[in-house]
Amino acid sequence: MTPSLAADDRNRLARESAYRRVSWPRNLAPSSVTYASAGHALLIGNEADTRRAAVALENLGLASLTLLFTEAIDGEEADELLSRTRALPSHSLNRGEAEALTLEGYLGRFRVGLKRGGEWLDLARALAGRDHFDLVLDLDSRPRLDLELPPPGYxxxxxxxxxxxxxxxxxxxxxxxxxxxxxxxxxxxCAHDAQGKRGCSRCLEVCPADAIASHPGRIEARVEIDPFRCHGVGSCTSACPTGAIRYRLPEDHQLQHTLAAWLEHYRQAGGRDPVVRFAAAADLADEARVAGQLIDLPLEELGSAGHDQWLAALAFGAAEVRIQYMAEMPERLRTFLDGELALAHGLLEALGLPPERIRAIDADPAARDAPPRLPALAPLSEAPDEPGKRERLNHVLDHLAAQGRSDGGRHGLPRGTAYGGIRVDSQRCTLCLACVSACPTPALAAGRERPVLSLREADCVQCGLCEATCPEQAIALEPGFLAAPERSEQRTLHEAAPFHCIGCGKAFASAATIEAIKGKLAAHPYFSGEAARRLEMCEDCRVRDVWRSLARDPEAQLKV
Known part of the structure; x- marks a missing residue:
C-alpha cells in the first residue's frame, strides 16, 4: 500500500529534521598512502600490438616506454611500426620465458622479472636501467595480474x-x-592462526584485489593488508568476526551511533516505519526525490557494512533494511553480499522474525520507494557502547531475540559463518586447556578452583583454532545459531577432579592431564628415577625439588 501524500510529507520532514540534528560522520584527517609515478611505462604483449600501443602513447606525456614482446611481429604494418618504435628499448621472450615472467607491485613500484636457473633476473634493471617501472600495460589475452580489482597503474x-x-x-x-x-x-x-595452526581466513577469501597476505606465526600481524593494492571495498572488515580489521570511513561504531540517532530523531519528529537503505554514496549523488520514509546511509563502499550493521538497523527501529546493489561491482563482492544476506535471513528466522525485513534491491525507484511490509520493531534506547564488534552484535541479537518468537533450538546457517559452539569428547579430553590458550576471543575459559573447560557460545567465531590445537583431538566444531538464552551463558563443557601437588597439596591440574604427561615424558632424563615425582608437583614445588637435588649432587644434576 502506497503511503498517502500527507504521510509521505510527514515522514520527509521527520527525515530532514534527523539529518539536520546529526551529521554523517566523516574522518576529517584520514591516514593516507601516496603513490609516486614518474611515468616510466612497460608494455607487454605480442610485438605487433605492443608496438602499435607504443605509437598511440608517444604523445601522451610518458617519461619512457619499454617494450617486452611475447610473440614476434607479423603483418603488413610491420615496417611502419618498426620504423616508428625502433629506438625504444625492447626485448623478445621465448615461450618458456613468457610463461616464467613474474609481475608484482602497484603504481610507481612495479617489479618485473624472470626466473632463470634458480636466479631472478630484474628486467627493469636489465632493459631500462631502473629499479622499477611506474606503469604496466598488459596486452596479452591472459593478464599476468588476473584480478577483479588490479593494482593502480596496471x-x-x-x-x-x-x-x-x-x-x-x-x-x-x-x-x-x-x-x-x-x-x-x-x-x-585476529583469529587467523595460533601455535602454528590455521584458523579463520574469511578476510583472505573475500578480497577482490588479493591485497591481503597470510603471515602465520607472526605476533604483530597475522594477516597483512597492502594499502597500496587495497581498493577499500570493505568486505574484509565485514567478514572479520572479531573486529580485528576495522573500516575507517567511517568506523562501524560511528556508523551505528549515527544511524541510531537518525532513527530516534525521525520518530521524535513524527516519522513512521522508516526504511534504512545501505548504498554506495556514488549511487546516491544524482538521485531525484525519494520516498519520505527512506533513510540513506551513504557508504564509501557497499561492502563496508555487512549483516551486523543491517541487523543493528532493525534493532534501532527500522521497519525494513534494503541493500542497493551497484550495477557494476566485483563478482567476489556480489558473492560476499549474497552470502551476508543469506546469513542475515538465517539469523532472523532463528530469532523468530520475518527474513523479508532485510532484502537486496537494484536502482529501480519502485523497489527503492516501496513502503515497508511490516511495522518497525521496538527500538533499542541507544546504540550499543561495547568496545568490540562481537559484543555490539551480541547486544543487537539479544534485543532482536526479545522481539521474536524463537524456538530455543540450534539453527543451521550458511557454511563457514561465525556462529556456533563446540563439542568436547570427555573420554579424550585431559583438560590440558591448550584450547583456551589458542582461543582468540573470551569464548573458552578455564576454571579457577577446579579443572573445568567452559564456553560462552556468543563469543565463539568458529575459527577452529581450538579444534586444531587440541592434542587429544577431543574437540569438534558445532556450527549453527543457538536461539536460546544459554548462548550468552558460560556453560561447562567438561570438568574433572583436581590433582593435588604431592609437595604442597595445591590443586594444579586434572588427574587425566598428569597421567597423560607422565606417559609422554616417561623416557625423558629430566624426569627419570626419583625425579619422576616432579611430574606430580606444582610448578613451585618442582623448582624447589630441582634446587635441592642440585645442592645434594651438583655434578649429577649438571649431567641431566
Missing part, C-alpha cells in the same frame, strides 16, 4: 582493443596521488 586489455580514453587515463597517472588508508588492524583480535 591496465590489461585481455586481448581486446583498448579505447583511447582508457589508454589516456592510464597514461595520465604521472605525479603524486594520495589515497585513504581504508582500514586498520588490531593484531591481538
Amino acid at each position: 591496465l590489461a586489455s585481455r586481448g581486446e582493443p583498448l579505447e583511447a580514453s582508457a589508454l589516456a587515463d592510464w597514461a595520465a597517472l604521472v605525479g603524486e596521488f594520495d589515497k585513504p588508508r581504508y582500514f586498520e588492524i588490531e593484531a591481538s583480535l
Whole structure:
C-alpha cells in the first residue's frame, strides 16, 4: 500500500529534521598512502600490438616506454611500426620465458622479472636501467595480474582493443596521488592462526584485489593488508568476526551511533516505519526525490557494512533494511553480499522474525520507494557502547531475540559463518586447556578452583583454532545459531577432579592431564628415577625439588 501524500510529507520532514540534528560522520584527517609515478611505462604483449600501443602513447606525456614482446611481429604494418618504435628499448621472450615472467607491485613500484636457473633476473634493471617501472600495460589475452580489482597503474586489455580514453587515463597517472588508508588492524583480535595452526581466513577469501597476505606465526600481524593494492571495498572488515580489521570511513561504531540517532530523531519528529537503505554514496549523488520514509546511509563502499550493521538497523527501529546493489561491482563482492544476506535471513528466522525485513534491491525507484511490509520493531534506547564488534552484535541479537518468537533450538546457517559452539569428547579430553590458550576471543575459559573447560557460545567465531590445537583431538566444531538464552551463558563443557601437588597439596591440574604427561615424558632424563615425582608437583614445588637435588649432587644434576 502506497503511503498517502500527507504521510509521505510527514515522514520527509521527520527525515530532514534527523539529518539536520546529526551529521554523517566523516574522518576529517584520514591516514593516507601516496603513490609516486614518474611515468616510466612497460608494455607487454605480442610485438605487433605492443608496438602499435607504443605509437598511440608517444604523445601522451610518458617519461619512457619499454617494450617486452611475447610473440614476434607479423603483418603488413610491420615496417611502419618498426620504423616508428625502433629506438625504444625492447626485448623478445621465448615461450618458456613468457610463461616464467613474474609481475608484482602497484603504481610507481612495479617489479618485473624472470626466473632463470634458480636466479631472478630484474628486467627493469636489465632493459631500462631502473629499479622499477611506474606503469604496466598488459596486452596479452591472459593478464599476468588476473584480478577483479588490479593494482593502480596496471591496465590489461585481455586481448581486446583498448579505447583511447582508457589508454589516456592510464597514461595520465604521472605525479603524486594520495589515497585513504581504508582500514586498520588490531593484531591481538585476529583469529587467523595460533601455535602454528590455521584458523579463520574469511578476510583472505573475500578480497577482490588479493591485497591481503597470510603471515602465520607472526605476533604483530597475522594477516597483512597492502594499502597500496587495497581498493577499500570493505568486505574484509565485514567478514572479520572479531573486529580485528576495522573500516575507517567511517568506523562501524560511528556508523551505528549515527544511524541510531537518525532513527530516534525521525520518530521524535513524527516519522513512521522508516526504511534504512545501505548504498554506495556514488549511487546516491544524482538521485531525484525519494520516498519520505527512506533513510540513506551513504557508504564509501557497499561492502563496508555487512549483516551486523543491517541487523543493528532493525534493532534501532527500522521497519525494513534494503541493500542497493551497484550495477557494476566485483563478482567476489556480489558473492560476499549474497552470502551476508543469506546469513542475515538465517539469523532472523532463528530469532523468530520475518527474513523479508532485510532484502537486496537494484536502482529501480519502485523497489527503492516501496513502503515497508511490516511495522518497525521496538527500538533499542541507544546504540550499543561495547568496545568490540562481537559484543555490539551480541547486544543487537539479544534485543532482536526479545522481539521474536524463537524456538530455543540450534539453527543451521550458511557454511563457514561465525556462529556456533563446540563439542568436547570427555573420554579424550585431559583438560590440558591448550584450547583456551589458542582461543582468540573470551569464548573458552578455564576454571579457577577446579579443572573445568567452559564456553560462552556468543563469543565463539568458529575459527577452529581450538579444534586444531587440541592434542587429544577431543574437540569438534558445532556450527549453527543457538536461539536460546544459554548462548550468552558460560556453560561447562567438561570438568574433572583436581590433582593435588604431592609437595604442597595445591590443586594444579586434572588427574587425566598428569597421567597423560607422565606417559609422554616417561623416557625423558629430566624426569627419570626419583625425579619422576616432579611430574606430580606444582610448578613451585618442582623448582624447589630441582634446587635441592642440585645442592645434594651438583655434578649429577649438571649431567641431566
